[in-house]
Amino acid sequence: MVTFEVEDHDGNRQSIEAPDDMGLSLMEVLKASEYPVLATCGGMALCATCHVEVLDGQDGLGEATDIELDQLETLPELFPTSRLACQIRISEALEGAIFKLRGEEN
Amino acid sequence: MITTDICIIGAGPVGLFTVFEAGLLKMRCHLVDALPQVGGQLSEIYPQKPIYDIPGYPEVKAQELVDNLMKQIEPFNPTFTLGERVDHLTKQDDGSFVLTTSDKTKIHAQVIVIAGGLGCFEPRKPVLENLENFEGKGITYMVKDPEQFRDKKVILAGGGDSALDWTIFLADVAEKVTLVHRNETFRGAPDSAAKVFDLANNGKIDLILSSNLTKISGNGHLQSVTMKNKAKEEIVVDTDYLIPLFGLSPKLGPIADWGLNIDKNAIEVDTTDYSTNVERIYAVGDINTYENKLKLILCGFHEAALMCHSAFKYVYPDQKLSFKYTTVNGVNAF
Numbered sequence: 337m338v339t340f341e342v343e344d345h346d347g348n349r350q351s352i353e354a355p356d357d358m359g360l361s362l363m364e365v366l367k368a369s370e371y372p373v374l375a376t377c378g379g380m381a382l383c384a385t386c387h388v389e390v391l392d393g394q395d396g397l398g399e400a401t402d403i404e405l406d407q408l409e410t411l412p413e414l415f416p417t418s419r420l421a422c423q424i425r426i427s428e429a430l431e432g433a434i435f436k437l438r439g440e441e442n
Numbered sequence: 443m444i445t446t447d448i449c450i451i452g453a454g455p456v457g458l459f460t461v462f463e464a465g466l467l468k469m470r471c472h473l474v475d476a477l478p479q480v481g482g483q484l485s486e487i488y489p490q491k492p493i494y495d496i497p498g499y500p501e502v503k504a505q506e507l508v509d510n511l512m513k514q515i516e517p518f519n520p521t522f523t524l525g526e527r528v529d530h531l532t533k534q535d536d537g538s539f540v541l542t543t544s545d546k547t548k549i550h551a552q553v554i555v556i557a558g559g560l561g562c563f564e565p566r567k568p569v570l571e572n573l574e575n576f577e578g579k580g581i582t583y584m585v586k587d588p589e590q591f592r593d594k595k596v597i598l599a600g601g602g603d604s605a606l607d608w609t610i611f612l613a614d615v616a617e618k619v620t621l622v623h624r625n626e627t628f629r630g631a632p633d634s635a636a637k638v639f640d641l642a643n644n645g646k647i648d649l650i651l652s653s654n655l656t657k658i659s660g661n662g663h664l665q666s667v668t669m670k671n672k673a674k675e676e677i678v679v680d681t682d683y684l685i686p687l688f689g690l691s692p693k694l695g696p697i698a699d700w701g702l703n704i705d706k707n708a709i710e711v712d713t714t715d716y717s718t719n720v721e722r723i724y725a726v727g728d729i730n731t732y733e734n735k736l737k738l739i740l741c742g743f744h745e746a747a748l749m750c751h752s753a754f755k756y757v758y759p760d761q762k763l764s765f766k767y768t769t770v771n772g773v774n775a776f
Contacts (some may be wrong), residue, residue: 372706376560376692382487385691409629410602410689412568440566440691 338428343391343436344371354426362388362435363422372441379422381407385439386421393433397424413438444521446472447757448750449541449551451528451697454482456727456742457557458511463750465518466768468776469757472549473520474541476527476562476695481508483559486690497740507739517775523547525586527562529696537722537756553753556709556718556725557742560692568599568655568686580664581684590683591616597667597679599655600687601625606634608687613646620648620679622655622669650677658684697729705731715752716745722756724749 338356343349354365363386366373374385384407390397394417400408404423408414418438424430448464450457453475461471479485481504484493489505496502502510526543531554533539541549565583567573573581585591585608596616598609601623607630609621621638628635642649650669656676657668667684669677694707703710703719708731711717716724726749727742735741754763 374560374692376483377487380488380491382491383691384689406602406629409625410566410600412566412686412688414624440693 338426338431340393340430340433340435342366342369342371343434345437345441349434354430356427356430358426360426361422362386362424362426362430363420365426366421366437371437373421373437374440375422377422381420381423384408384411384420387411387437387439388419388421388424389415389436389438390417390419391434391436393430394419396427396429396433398429443540444472444523444547444549446470446521446549446551448472448553448555448753449474449528449539449549450555450557451475451541452482452557452559452727452729453477453480453522453524454557454559454727455484455507455511455739456559456746457482457555458508458515459743460555460557460726460746460750461515461518461520462511463747464753465515465520465776466766466773467750467754467757467763469553469750469753470776471518471520472523472551474523474526474528474543474547474549476525476544476564478525480512480522480524481505483563483692484508486563493739495738495740517773519776523549527695531700531723539722552722552756554723555746555749555753556697556723556729557727557746558694558697558729560728561694561697561707562692563690564693564695565686566688566691568688570655570658572658576658576660576664576684579662580660580682581658581686583686585612585685588612588615593617594682595680596620596683596685597622597681598685598687599623601628601630602687602689603630603634604689605687606630606638608685609647610634610637610641613641618648619646620650620681622650622653622667624652624654626651648679650679653677655684655686708735714748716749717752722753724753 377383381403447469448471450473453473484504492501526545530542595618597620599622641647653669653671656670709725711730726745728737
């Protein structure tokens with residue numbers, strides 16, 4: 337299990353515990369945790385509706401792929417540590433990370 | 443006024459298949475979609491992606507499925523209003539509805555089927571103060587009629603294919619075209635990016651890179667746009683139009699105001715026939731919700747079949763519905 341924090345659109349932070357051995361993405365965990373994430377494309381990095389800003393812990397996440405960067409580029413508002421939650425795998429690298437929801441609310 | 447038996451809001455895969463199931467029962471359909479083409483998110487977002495869970499297709503590309511659905515419903519001659527959003531419903535004395543779209547198209551239907559997926563795909567908007575005040579008064583999110591921009595000053599914002607393509611196109615139409623992009627390079631098609639840089643080098647357009655939109659100003663109509671570059675220097679450009687091109691995102695839109703029971707942006711339905719709490723309005727596919735709902739295309743197909751059998755009583759109140767198999771009766775066009 338890995339524990340990280342999620343900050344919602346209103347600035348409320350909550351600690352989330354998720355299994356790191358099931359191949360889940362951060363987007364899937366956010367949806368399962370009932371956060372208002374649209375995830376229109378279902379996790380193919382094709383819609384950018386699961387946009388998150390990594391407030392802490394970006395070093396362990398690896399580089400964004402070209403397809404992810406292409407989608408992020410379409411957003412009107414982008415941050416230096418913007419990522420798509422669907423492209424972040426739940427692993428021990430997320431321990432202690434903090435993510436802020438930036439995508440359109442469902 | 444367009445007259446039909448069933449008006450389907452949403453021309454995604456489930457909306458399209460609804461035409462087939464309705465057609466088998468001799469019910470005519472008219473489809474309305476805010477997107478300019480059919481197929482919903484399959485065509486808009488992932489046309490070339492394979493889908494693996496459509497019965498009978500070990501693998502089918504999203505656009506191929508849409509094309510096949512269009513072929514399948516051809517015998518039933520559905521009609522379409524595309525690029526328009528249904529804004530209003532008016533219930534008639536006989537129980538039927540008149541729907542009015544964003545472009546004032548009116549459709550009279552006995553039954554409404556909402557197959558809107560995640561809602562209407564609407565443009566993503568930049569975070570700018572007073573943005574709404576200038577919408578339709580200099581700010582537009584799509585190029586419907588390029589002639590609107592002839593001999594005008596136009597600023598486009600964005601770095602994707604749409605921004606590049608329209609910059610290239612409008613360079614020959616508008617008096618002055620300025621493209622604003624937050625980065626130094628474009629992630630859109632390399633050919634298009636090269637053309638845009640050529641146009642800028644030849645003085646045909648102005649290219650403002652590494653800059654973000656920060657302010658819009660005007661007096662009743664947009665007059666200027668302010669941008670800030672990475673050095674925090676402000677650039678003010680006079681303009682007649684600003685076209686922000688930051689992609690599309692689904693929103694529930696006016697559906698939320700039609701008196702339907704809604705839970706977390708999905709319409710609650712009765713699973714016996716996928717009817718809503720408003721008589722003669724049904725909801726199928728990703729836009730509905732019920733216990734154990736699965737947002738799968740194949741589930742939407744099943745919902746469409748049941749829903750059509752229920753809707754029959756409104757279209758043919760004096761007739762008894764007799765269930766028939768296509769293998770026995772074929773598909774009788776009309």
